[in-house]
Amino acid sequence: MFSLHLPGDDVADLEYDLCVIGGGVVGLAAFRQFCLAGLNVILVERGADILSGASKGNSAILHTGFDAPPGSLETACMQAGYAEYLAIAPHLNLPLLQTGAHVVAWSPEEQAALPGIVAKAHANGVMDVAEIDPTTLYAREPHLAPGALGAVEVPREHVIDPWSAPLAYAWQGLAHGGTIWRGCAVLGGARRDGLWTLDTTHGPVRARTVINAAGNHGDVVEAIARPSPFHVRPRKGQFVVFDKPASRLAASIILPVPTERTKGVLACRTIWGNLLVGPTAEDQDERDLATLDGAVLAGLIAAGTRLIPELAGETVTATYAGLRPATEFKDYQIEVLPNLGWITLGGIRSTGLTASLGIAAHAAHLYGEAIDTLPQAPAPIWTPVPNLAEHLPRPSAEGGHLICHCEAVTRAEVEAALAGPLPATSLGGLKRRTRVMLGRCQGFYCSAAVACLANGQLVDMPGAST
Amino acid sequence: MKAQADVAIVGSGPAGLGAATALAQAGLDVVVVEREQEAGGIPRHCGHTGYGLREFQRLLTGPAYARRLVSDARAAGVAIETGTTVVALTPGGQLDLASSGGRTTLTARHVLLATGARETPRSARLIGGTRPWGVINTGALQQFTYLSGIRPFSRAVVIGTELVSFSALLTLRHAGIAAVAMVEAGPRIVARRPGDWIARLLLDVPVLVSSRLVEIEGGTQVTGVVVERNGTRFRLPCDGVVLSGSFVPETGLIKEGHLALDRGSGGPAIDQFFRTTDAQVLAAGNVLHPIETAGVAWAEGRAAAAAILADCRGDLPCGPGTQITVGGGLAYAYPQRVVAGGPPPGKLMFRARATEAATGRLVISAGGQTLWSRGARLLPERRVQLPAAPVLEAARIGEARIAFETQATS
Numbered sequence: 001m002f003s004l005h006l007p008g009d010d011v012a013d014l015e016y017d018l019c020v021i022g023g024g025v026v027g028l029a030a031f032r033q034f035c036l037a038g039l040n041v042i043l044v045e046r047g048a049d050i051l052s053g054a055s056k057g058n059s060a061i062l063h064t065g066f067d068a069p070p071g072s073l074e075t076a077c078m079q080a081g082y083a084e085y086l087a088i089a090p091h092l093n094l095p096l097l098q099t100g101a102h103v104v105a106w107s108p109e110e111q112a113a114l115p116g117i118v119a120k121a122h123a124n125g126v127m128d129v130a131e132i133d134p135t136t137l138y139a140r141e142p143h144l145a146p147g148a149l150g151a152v153e154v155p156r157e158h159v160i161d162p163w164s165a166p167l168a169y170a171w172q173g174l175a176h177g178g179t180i181w182r183g184c185a186v187l188g189g190a191r192r193d194g195l196w197t198l199d200t201t202h203g204p205v206r207a208r209t210v211i212n213a214a215g216n217h218g219d220v221v222e223a224i225a226r227p228s229p230f231h232v233r234p235r236k237g238q239f240v241v242f243d244k245p246a247s248r249l250a251a252s253i254i255l256p257v258p259t260e261r262t263k264g265v266l267a268c269r270t271i272w273g274n275l276l277v278g279p280t281a282e283d284q285d286e287r288d289l290a291t292l293d294g295a296v297l298a299g300l301i302a303a304g305t306r307l308i309p310e311l312a313g314e315t316v317t318a319t320y321a322g323l324r325p326a327t328e329f330k331d332y333q334i335e336v337l338p339n340l341g342w343i344t345l346g347g348i349r350s351t352g353l354t355a356s357l358g359i360a361a362h363a364a365h366l367y368g369e370a371i372d373t374l375p376q377a378p379a380p381i382w383t384p385v386p387n388l389a390e391h392l393p394r395p396s397a398e399g400g401h402l403i404c405h406c407e408a409v410t411r412a413e414v415e416a417a418l419a420g421p422l423p424a425t426s427l428g429g430l431k432r433r434t435r436v437m438l439g440r441c442q443g444f445y446c447s448a449a450v451a452c453l454a455n456g457q458l459v460d461m462p463g464a465s466t
Numbered sequence: 467m468k469a470q471a472d473v474a475i476v477g478s479g480p481a482g483l484g485a486a487t488a489l490a491q492a493g494l495d496v497v498v499v500e501r502e503q504e505a506g507g508i509p510r511h512c513g514h515t516g517y518g519l520r521e522f523q524r525l526l527t528g529p530a531y532a533r534r535l536v537s538d539a540r541a542a543g544v545a546i547e548t549g550t551t552v553v554a555l556t557p558g559g560q561l562d563l564a565s566s567g568g569r570t571t572l573t574a575r576h577v578l579l580a581t582g583a584r585e586t587p588r589s590a591r592l593i594g595g596t597r598p599w600g601v602i603n604t605g606a607l608q609q610f611t612y613l614s615g616i617r618p619f620s621r622a623v624v625i626g627t628e629l630v631s632f633s634a635l636l637t638l639r640h641a642g643i644a645a646v647a648m649v650e651a652g653p654r655i656v657a658r659r660p661g662d663w664i665a666r667l668l669l670d671v672p673v674l675v676s677s678r679l680v681e682i683e684g685g686t687q688v689t690g691v692v693v694e695r696n697g698t699r700f701r702l703p704c705d706g707v708v709l710s711g712s713f714v715p716e717t718g719l720i721k722e723g724h725l726a727l728d729r730g731s732g733g734p735a736i737d738q739f740f741r742t743t744d745a746q747v748l749a750a751g752n753v754l755h756p757i758e759t760a761g762v763a764w765a766e767g768r769a770a771a772a773a774i775l776a777d778c779r780g781d782l783p784c785g786p787g788t789q790i791t792v793g794g795g796l797a798y799a800y801p802q803r804v805v806a807g808g809p810p811p812g813k814l815m816f817r818a819r820a821t822e823a824a825t826g827r828l829v830i831s832a833g834g835q836t837l838w839s840r841g842a843r844l845l846p847e848r849r850v851q852l853p854a855a856p857v858l859e860a861a862r863i864g865e866a867r868i869a870f871e872t873q874a875t876s
Contacts, residue, residue: 048686241589243721244721244722245721245722288685289596289685290596291594291595291596291681292592292593292594292595292596292597293594294592294593294594294680295594297592297594298592301592313729315590315714315732316589316590316592317589317590318589319588319589319592320597396564397564397569398568398569399564399565399566399567399568399569400564400565400566401503401549401565401566402501402549402551402564405501405551405718406718408551408553408564427599439718440587440718441584441587441716442587442588442589442603443587443602443603443606444584444585444587444602444603444605444606445502445584445605445606447602447606447609447610448606448609448610448613448614448616449609449613449614451610451614451616451618452614452616459686460598460599460686460687461599462599462616462617462618462619463616464614464615464616
């Protein structure tokens with residue numbers, strides 16, 4: 001089940017049915033989908049580990065799609081993805097925390113927009129979305145700042161674990177015979193006689209069909225097949241995560257009334273028991289590095305404190321920034337090019353975590369329709385991931401040798417994440433698999449012990465052997 | 467492991483072990499719970515000398531000092547349970563414990579919190595830039611160097627000039643890591659002499675004052691930092707950043723528990739007998755007041771032990787006591803409240819966490835009436851000691867207030 005192939009392995013002559021470019025949540029969902037369908041699939045990811053790009057930093061919310069554009073592909077994928085997520089969550093041990101959401105109006109203008117939000121939700125088939133009065137809102141959210149004029153409730157919005165879920169997709173694909181190469185960048189490619197040969201940093205990869213799920217590099221990869229019909233301009237979102245006691249201050253996801261350009265800054269609990277405020281929406285040309293700005297972070301804290309005054313005095317546990325693959329188009333850029341054996345899954349700008357399973361199912365549909373019949377799928381092998389959610393039992397509940405005290409991570413959990421399947425290859429990857437070093441001390445107490453355990457296995461953390 | 471004890475102590479640093487040894491020597495049944503695999507606290511990984519003068523009348527390195535604290539405690543009959551985390555502290559002196567042996571419960575007549583303090587991480591400092599490997603606190607640097615034998619980077623910038631920042635310099639030297647510069651946001655070095663002499667003369671490290679770390683650069687590993695001084699930004703190439711000082715109490719255990727915390731100090735609020743708002747639970751050491759030396763924490767542990775022994779004799783007064791208000795340029799004062807009666811407490815102290823030096827008057831008042839005042843010059847991170855008598859008198863009158871009235875800043 002180990003999948004980290006190195007250059008020089010005798011694999012270059014293999015022919016795959018499908019090569020997925022990009023190990024983010026969309027690529028991994030597609031990988032899972034086609035592996036489950038019985039195809040011989042390889043996924044190549046340029047980062048040291050999966051989830052190295054857009055998927056490593058998001059708001060970690062499973063959306064109903066209540067506010068998505070009615071009739072759009074995005075809405076259809078979100079709702080299909082939402083339904084499948086709920087269906088497979090018990091089998092893969094994906095945690096779910098149904099917090100619900102409230103879109104809160106703070107001005108008469110925003111209040112006037114609430115009926116439209118309800119109407120849009122109903123047009124999207126999310127029929128339990130309704131307006132509530134301030135009394136009801138404050139009964140549910142007593143820590144919210146005074147002055148709310150009204151709100152829309154969205155009962156079935158969930159907070160989820162944005163990293164365990166795609167890891168579960170990867171594991172399930174691997175269990176069905178898939179292959180994942182990490183640290184493998186695609187440099188170019190050519191198609192001859194119905195077969196793609198992708199030139200990668202690990203040597204040539206041959207596949208009959210290619211899926212472009214390259215996220216923030218989607219248009220660059222698209223140019224291998226054709227002049228890209230879209231241009232990616234990453235939209236940066238900075239976030240502030242408050243320490244666990246702050247999670248008492250918001251029961252639900254607190255959303256502002258959205259603007260044309262962005263859904264705005266939200267506040268919500270996280271699946272790890274913290275409270276998150278963000279994101280910003282800052283367009284940039286840089287595709288890989290999401291830099292934090294101290295003044296912007298202070299502004300986010302101020303915005304959060306305006307929303308929830310008691311946040312003043314709560315301590316900050318983490319700050320991060322993510323890059324969403326925005327394009328000049330609002331909707332997803334999803335297309336099948338039958339003659340080229342190419343499927344584009346591009347421009348998944350901000351709803352990819354929710355929509356990924358729906359996007360993958362849609363891609364399978366396009367494949368079956370335009371490229372080749374999908375074989376009869378075998379019964380799925382379920383690969384449950386370890387639970388990292390705070391509200392559900394974790395291994396440390398039974399005791400054990402705790403290595404990370406802030407997040408109650410056991411040494412055994414870290415050792416498991418450093419071993420197969422798909423062992424962590426970067427410190428970020430290890431953190432995402434275990435929560436180690438993600439707590440309030442950020443590694444003051446445990447980073448040296450983690451480095452000893454990792455022993456040079458992580459590209460960005462020195463070990464005794466490096 | 468035992469299910470009952472006279473005293474359960476959380477944390478095996480100088481405060482916890484200082485208290486434990488004194489209590490065991492007085493004949494009490496004492497259990498110290500330590501979540502790390504080794505007892506001794508932060509000094510375990512401070513490889514340089516400077517410890518033990520107050521406690522053992524000799525200079526020791528941190529690890530030797532920690533070993534001595536542990537062996538003295540064991541010799542006195544203290545049970546030290548390492549690798550054991552306190553998951554919850556509940557009223558009635560009950561500790562829920564987790565260790566490789568599983569989950570257990572320990573109930574004690576007195577609980578002493580001695581969980582110490584840690585440095586503020588990068589996130590809570592709201593530092594901009596990318597998030598590569600190589601940005602760590604002094605505590606982590608020391609653990610890499612003295613416990614793991616791993617060199618985390620090769621050329622580091624040290625942020626801060628507190629006492630611990632100079633400990634970081636010594637650690638860097640020990641690890642063979644070049645110190646590029648020290649960067650201090652304030653106009654002068656925070657630590658008392660001879661810290662700055664060590665930097666300038668012994669280690670030849672440039673100290674950049676009035677300079678603020680703005681941004682960290684690098685993809686996988688740090689490649690440099692951007693520093694701003696007098697409105698000008700410049701870049702310092704390095705592959706590591708040591709974020710030193712800015713200590714905060716380690717209160718993970720009690721943040722969501724039943725004890726009142728002082729927003730100013732970040733630690734539990736206590737009375738003059740080290741009792742938190744749960745009279746069965748006491749607190750001592752740096753969890754009360756980031757940050758003092760190991761010797762101060764040790765002495766405070768001993769003073770808390772004396773309070774526990776007094777309570778066992780029925781000598782401590784009860785009651786909610788009088789809250790002491792803090793104002794005017796002071797971040798916090800402790801003890802946070804005073805209970806009338808009982809044996810005379812040790813010295814009452816308060817510390818200011820002013821970001822800039824200030825000159826003015828310290829004033830103790832009650833109901834608007836000044837009971838005591840004197841001219842003072844406050845410096846960041848420096849402890850200021852107050853006479854006990856006027857504070858106790860103010861508490862007796864009620865509406866007790868400790869304030870710093872600024873005359874001028876410099």
